[in-house]
Structure formats: C-alpha cells, structure tokens
Amino acid sequence: MLLKDYKLLKEIGRGATAKVYQAQELESARVVSLKVFHASLFQDSEMSMRIFREAELSQSLNHP
Numbered sequence: 001m002l003l004k005d006y007k008l009l010k011e012i013g014r015g016a017t018a019k020v021y022q023a024q025e026l027e028s029a030r031v032v033s034l035k036v037f038h039a040s041l042f043q044d045s046e047m048s049m050r051i052f053r054e055a056e057l058s059q060s061l062n063h064p
Helices: 039-043 047-058
Strands: 008-014 017-027 031-037
Touching: 008 031, 031 039, 039 047
Parallel strands: none
Antiparallel strands: 008 017, 017 031
C-alpha cells in the first residue's frame, strides 16, 4: 500500500528519522499505526537496509 491509501488521523510520535501516525486504511477503515521515514535516508544504502529489516520485522508481528 502507498501513503495515499491511508487517511492520517494524528501524529503519535516523532524521532530523528521518522514520524509515526495513527492512520485509517481507506479500503478497510482499519485503524493502524504508520511509520513514515524521511526520503533522504534512502540515499544511504546501510540505512536503507536497516529500514527494510525493520519493516520486515514489523510485518511479522501480530498485535492489536
């Protein structure tokens, strides 16, 4: 899914590399947390790999 597939409800966290939002999936109306990274981070290949590993780990979790 892409960012356009979500309605951002509110910012619930902020760090040096990303912001975390409470968001609603437009297709299912399910409320989720959504971590949005700064695009400039993807210019560094090591940081890109860390982000992708974090995404894989997050997708493997099943938590309400």
